[in-house]
Amino acid sequence: MCWTRHRREAAVIEGFLRQDGRKGIRNHVAVAYLVECARHVASEIVLPYREAGAQVIGFPGCFPNDYAQKMMERLCTHPNVGAVLLVSLGCESFNRFQLAEAIAKSGRPVETIVIQKAGGTRTSVAEGQAWVAARIEELSRAERVPMGLEELVVGTVCGGSDGTSGITGNPAVGLAFDRLVGEGATCIFEETGELIGCEEVMAARAATPELGRELTRSVEKAARYYATLGYGSFAAGNAEGGLSTIEEKSMGAYAKSGSARIDGLIKPGDLPPKGGLYLMDVVPDGEVRFGFPNISDNAEIAEMMASGAHLTLFVTARGSVVGSAIAPVIKICANPETYARLSEDMDVNAGRILSGSSLTEVGAEIFDLTLAVASGRKTASEQLGHAEFILTYKSFEPIGPACLPS
Amino acid sequence: MSDTSEAPQLLRLAASDNVLVALGPVPAGPARITGGGVLTVERPVTLGHKVAARDIAAGEKIVKYGVPIGSATAAIASGSHVHTHNMKSDYTPTYVLDETSQGGRGD
Numbered sequence: 001m002c003w004t005r006h007r008r009e010a011a012v013i014e015g016f017l018r019q020d021g022r023k024g025i026r027n028h029v030a031v032a033y034l035v036e037c038a039r040h041v042a043s044e045i046v047l048p049y050r051e052a053g054a055q056v057i058g059f060p061g062c063f064p065n066d067y068a069q070k071m072m073e074r075l076c077t078h079p080n081v082g083a084v085l086l087v088s089l090g091c092e093s094f095n096r097f098q099l100a101e102a103i104a105k106s107g108r109p110v111e112t113i114v115i116q117k118a119g120g121t122r123t124s125v126a127e128g129q130a131w132v133a134a135r136i137e138e139l140s141r142a143e144r145v146p147m148g149l150e151e152l153v154v155g156t157v158c159g160g161s162d163g164t165s166g167i168t169g170n171p172a173v174g175l176a177f178d179r180l181v182g183e184g185a186t187c188i189f190e191e192t193g194e195l196i197g198c199e200e201v202m203a204a205r206a207a208t209p210e211l212g213r214e215l216t217r218s219v220e221k222a223a224r225y226y227a228t229l230g231y232g233s234f235a236a237g238n239a240e241g242g243l244s245t246i247e248e249k250s251m252g253a254y255a256k257s258g259s260a261r262i263d264g265l266i267k268p269g270d271l272p273p274k275g276g277l278y279l280m281d282v283v284p285d286g287e288v289r290f291g292f293p294n295i296s297d298n299a300e301i302a303e304m305m306a307s308g309a310h311l312t313l314f315v316t317a318r319g320s321v322v323g324s325a326i327a328p329v330i331k332i333c334a335n336p337e338t339y340a341r342l343s344e345d346m347d348v349n350a351g352r353i354l355s356g357s358s359l360t361e362v363g364a365e366i367f368d369l370t371l372a373v374a375s376g377r378k379t380a381s382e383q384l385g386h387a388e389f390i391l392t393y394k395s396f397e398p399i400g401p402a403c404l405p406s
Numbered sequence: 407m408s409d410t411s412e413a414p415q416l417l418r419l420a421a422s423d424n425v426l427v428a429l430g431p432v433p434a435g436p437a438r439i440t441g442g443g444v445l446t447v448e449r450p451v452t453l454g455h456k457v458a459a460r461d462i463a464a465g466e467k468i469v470k471y472g473v474p475i476g477s478a479t480a481a482i483a484s485g486s487h488v489h490t491h492n493m494k495s496d497y498t499p500t501y502v503l504d505e506t507s508q509g510g511r512g513d
Binding site: 163164166167196197198201223226227230231232234235236239240241242243244245246247248251317335336337354 | 417419427428429430452453454455456468470471473474475476488489490493494495496497498499500501502503
């Protein structure tokens with residue numbers, strides 16, 4: 001297929017310029033709880049300002065974790081975020097000082113409310129709302145500026161897959177990915193636990209043989225990890241929809257990556273150095289601990305956001321309804337029966353491929369919608385107020401030199 | 407999808423596949439295959455489920471997209487539903503809820 005005849009001029013979308021030179025496609029105020037004990041206060045602060053762009057993110061654990069600290073730093077300095085309010089209970093272990101410093105250094109307004117010092121729930125909520133209202137007023141005056149596709153980072157995930165995912169929605173996203181990569185954008189696919197069985201075909205697409213070996217090793221690590229846990233990355237609904245094994249689900253999931261050369265392997269929070277296609281390894285390193293690598297789809301969406309993803313292309317077949325805090329989610333429905341039932345939650349009906357529409361046509365629709373959403377058009381989940389977020393404990397070692405060949 | 411005229415009901419994803427994918431609810435009896443041919447389906451299957459394109463021996467690889475997606479745990483006759491009751495992963499076990507895993511029977 002030849003996308004080049006569709007090629008456009010460089011600046012095709014519009015975003016918000018940040019001090020680090022990156023551009024965002026949304027202008028959110030993030031209200032971040034630093035332990036579950038502070039989440040209610042954070043949610044109450046956001047409540048009156050949900051429509052105006054305030055959103056809750058956070059980390060529930062009381063004990064320190066380097067991965068969570070890095071994730072929160074990346075998310076609070078994400079290009080879609082214009083200001084950050086940290087909500088601390090006061091006695092948790094999360095390093096709020098380091099986080100606040102990183103946000104301030106990025107040029108964003110930041111404030112920390114410590115509930116134990118502020119005087120309790122009601123006082124903290126009132127203080128927080130006053131701060132958020134002022135920031136929303138400031139951010140509402142920001143204007144969008146031209147943004148090139150080479151400045152855009154797009155992630156993809158699938159959730160609630162079935163036997164239609166691998167023949168409609170996932171290959172259609174693969175075509176959109178090919179076109180985005182061809183236009184200079186950065187694209188991230190992930191979930192090495194759902195690439196089990198595809199490692200050899202995938203490694204053959206790597207930019208270098210050394211990277212190919214790293215890709216294979218990351219999938220082998222996922223296979224070992226899940227074998228220890230006793231389950232694959234496989235939910236009951238996958239089987240109901242006709243998928244019988246993790247390998248079968250993997251072949252469908254793999255189609256989301258398209259056919260471009262794979263330029264690198266990153267871990268959550270690593271920023272891709274240039275445009276191209278990257279695999280994100282989301283399975284922790286070392287011995288199995290802290291539970292499942294991907295306890296639900298939003299964990300993976302948050303990890304791609306931490307690596308700079310401005311938005312996520314989410315293929316669902318059984319019918320996920322989620323969106324995400326901070327970064328919009330475009331939902332592509334692979335199953336025509338599900339689309340008929342849940343169309344209010346879906347952005348693209350890829351299931352129509354089963355009744356004669358071409359993959360090319362749906363791939364082009366996903367590409368065009370990606371650009372429209374990047375420039376401000378709201379997705380179905382944004383219109384419905386979805387702003388899910390989840391972050392749990394993990395541990396990673398840094399990527400090796402072969403993972404990002406120059 | 408339209409069930410009239412020549413619309414195919416079973417999708418062959420790769421020439422070497424020994425399973426075909428239901429493109430919608432497929433009743434028992436002869437079903438049209440993409441690219442031509444007919445397979446007699448043993449009992450109704452729902453959208454996205456697999457049927458055996460030929461007789462498959464116990465222990466043989468199940469091939470879809472031209473690659474193995476697991477192994478047969480029993481002999482599977484041509485036209486039979488292929489799913490967790492007669493195949494398994496070569497990597498990790500598949501988790502199912504008994505109440506929802508019968509997808510081949512039709513909604």
